[in-house]
Structures are given as structure tokens and as C-alpha cells.
Amino acid sequence: MLELAAAKVLAAGICMGLGAIGPGIGEGIAASKGLEAMGRNPAISNKIFTNMLVSMAICESTAIYALVLALIILFVI
Amino acid sequence: MTDIRLPADILFSLGPIGVTNGHLAAFLMTFIFLVIGLISSKRFRLVPKRLQSGIEMLMEFMLAQVESAFGDKKTAHTFFPLLMTSLIFILIANQFSLIPLIGHIVVGDTHVFRSPTSDLAMTIALSLFIVGLSNILALSIAPLHHIGSFIKIVPILKARSIGALAQAILEFFLGLLDIISEFAKVVSLGGRLFGNIFAGEVMVSVIAGLSAYTHFVAPIPFLFLSIFSGLVQAFVFVLLATQFIAGSIGSAKEAKAGVAA
Numbered sequence: 001m002l003e004l005a006a007a008k009v010l011a012a013g014i015c016m017g018l019g020a021i022g023p024g025i026g027e028g029i030a031a032s033k034g035l036e037a038m039g040r041n042p043a044i045s046n047k048i049f050t051n052m053l054v055s056m057a058i059c060e061s062t063a064i065y066a067l068v069l070a071l072i073i074l075f076v077i
Numbered sequence: 078m079t080d081i082r083l084p085a086d087i088l089f090s091l092g093p094i095g096v097t098n099g100h101l102a103a104f105l106m107t108f109i110f111l112v113i114g115l116i117s118s119k120r121f122r123l124v125p126k127r128l129q130s131g132i133e134m135l136m137e138f139m140l141a142q143v144e145s146a147f148g149d150k151k152t153a154h155t156f157f158p159l160l161m162t163s164l165i166f167i168l169i170a171n172q173f174s175l176i177p178l179i180g181h182i183v184v185g186d187t188h189v190f191r192s193p194t195s196d197l198a199m200t201i202a203l204s205l206f207i208v209g210l211s212n213i214l215a216l217s218i219a220p221l222h223h224i225g226s227f228i229k230i231v232p233i234l235k236a237r238s239i240g241a242l243a244q245a246i247l248e249f250f251l252g253l254l255d256i257i258s259e260f261a262k263v264v265s266l267g268g269r270l271f272g273n274i275f276a277g278e279v280m281v282s283v284i285a286g287l288s289a290y291t292h293f294v295a296p297i298p299f300l301f302l303s304i305f306s307g308l309v310q311a312f313v314f315v316l317l318a319t320q321f322i323a324g325s326i327g328s329a330k331e332a333k334a335g336v337a338a
Binding site: 053054057058060061064065067068071072075076 | 081082083084197265268269271272273275276279306309310312313316317
């Protein structure tokens with residue numbers, strides 16, 4: 001059937017590809033709400049921007065888990 | 078594939094413990110900023126100059142966060158050294174690959190120094206420490222309440238109707254799931270930091286290894302991304318650590334005050 005090297009490459013590609021869909025949408029939603037809030041209340045723009053960045057970094061977590069698994073598939077197994 | 082290694086290479090062994098190149102880099106880093114800290118602390122003045130005012134800015138920023146998370150100033154000041162030290166350590170460890178010549182000292186096949194947080198063992202150790210600390214502190218302040226929040230037998234015993242009994246059984250299983258979510262906290266906190274830093278290193282080494290022409294100018298955007306994400310991830314790690322510790326201690330103290338009152 002499939003050799004181990006070919007299966008590894010395919011698995012890593014599928015893992016990262018599917019794992020990047022959700023966080024991309026989620027970060028877009030977080031960013032859009034943050035920008036909307038900054039438009040409504042420009043005086044506290046800085047606070048909103050800082051919190052928006054932090055929440056986007058946390059949203060990215062599941063994409064990072066998929067990346068770590070893809071790297072483990074490629075380099076350890 | 079270019080030579081990318083996920084686990085850090087063991088350089089030599091002190092008894093049963095293998096000292097890896099991540100450990101060496103962490104020792105070097107800690108030694109250097111300990112020396113900087115000790116020397117510059119002798120020269121602190123009332124009207125600060127550059128280095129002192131930079132350090133003060135960072136400390137005030139972190140102190141504001143920690144105080145707002147804990148609520149109570151005394152506990153905030155108890156935990157502030159731990160969280161501030163983690164912040165400084167992770168901030169500098171994330172940017173370790175920017176230091177010019179150290180990354181290329183090679184003995185045989187292995188690098189002698191490697192960015193400490195690009196090793197999964199280091200980040201899992203940090204996050205295990207934080208989550209273990211929050212649980213052990215909650216256990217020491219109010220043990221029955223803490224165990225009772227995971228194994229919720231009391232609502233089952235207090236249920237008076239079938240609806241309430243069904244809900245109590247559901248809460249029991251959700252409480253058991255909470256135990257698994259504690260382990261998930263460890264893995265997520267450590268894995269997030271590791272994934273960002275290791276992925277930054279992998280990207281730069283893959284781009285630089287593509288051809289001889291991409292060694293110098295092409296990795297620059299990836300380096301900027303890596304620097305920025307290193308800063309943000311250090312802050313996110315310490316923020317989440319603060320929330321974990323403050324959350325578990327807060328609920329334990331409330332339970333203890335509620336029982337005593």
C-alpha cells in the first residue's frame with residue numbers, strides 16, 4: 001500500500017490543514033469584534049487592542065496543537 | 078529534510094540526569110541576567126535612568142495584572158515574584174535564537190546551545206509546576222471543598238426529586254471530566270508556548286535551507302513573526318498562570334471563609 005514516509009507526509013499535511021480552519025475563523029471573529037469596539041470607543045483603543053491581541057493568541061492554541069502533532073508525525077515517528 | 082530535532086540532545090550525564098543543550102542555554106541565560114540584576118541593583122536611584130525605568134515599567138505592568146486577578150493585595154504580593162520571574166525567564170528564553178554566535182557552536186553533530194523553550198520538556202515542566210501549585214495550594218487551604226468540586230457526591234445525596242437526581246448524576250460526570258480538564262490545562266499551557274517557539278525555529282531553518290540565496294534576506298519576515306509571537310506567548314503564558322492560581326486560591330479561600338462564618 002503506502003510506504004511509511006509517504007504516509008507520514010500525507011498525515012502531517014492533512015493534520016495541519018484541517019487544524020488551521022477553525023482557529024482562522026475564530027480569530028477573524030475576535031478581531032472583527034475588537035475592531036468594532038475600537039471604532040465605537042476610540043478613547044480606550046489601547047486597552048482594547050492589548051486584550052484583543054491576547055485573546056487572539058489564545059484562540060490560536062488549537063492550531064498550535066495541530067502543528068505540534070504534525071511536527072511529531074514528521075520528525076519523531 | 079534539514080536537521081530538525083524535536084527532543085533536545087543530551088550532552089552529558091550527571092548520574093541519572095542527562096543535561097541537554099536546552100539546559101545549558103537556560104543556565105547560561107539565568108547566570109547572565111542574575112549578574113546583570115545584581116550589578117544594576119546596586120545602582121538604583123530615586124530618579125531612574127534607562128535600564129531601571131525599563132525594568133520598573135515591566136514590573137508595574139505585571140503588578141497591575143496580578144493585583145486585578147487576585148483582588149487582594151497581600152496574596153498578589155505573595156505570588157508576584159514567582160510570576161514575574163517566569164515572565165522574565167520566558168521572555169528572554171523565547172528570543173534566545175536572536176543572540177548572534179551562540180547558536181552555532183557545534184560539537185561533532187550536536188549544537189551546544191538551544192533555545193530553552195523550544196524543548197517540550199521545559200514548557201511542560203513549567204506548566205506542570207503552575208497547575209500543580211494551584212491544585213496543591215487549594216488542597217492545603219480547603220481540602221474537602223476542592224475534592225468536592227471534582228467528585229460531586231453531595232448533590233446526589235441531597236436530591237429530592239427525579240429531575241434533581243438526574244441533574245445531580247449529570248453533574249457528577251461533569252465533575253469527573255474536570256479532572257481530565259486539569260491535565261488538559263497542563264498540556265495546553267505547555268504545548269502553546271512550545272509550538273509557537275519551535276515552529277518559529279523550524280520556519281527559519283527551512284527557509285534558510287532552501288538554497289544558498291535565501292540565507293540572508295528571505296528569513297527576515299519570519300524572524301519578525303517569531304520575535305512578535307515570542308513576546309505575545311510569554312505574556313499569555315504568565316497571564317493564564319495568574320488566572321489559574323488566582324482562580325483556585327480564590328474559590329478555596331471563599332469556601333474556607335464560608336465554612337468558618
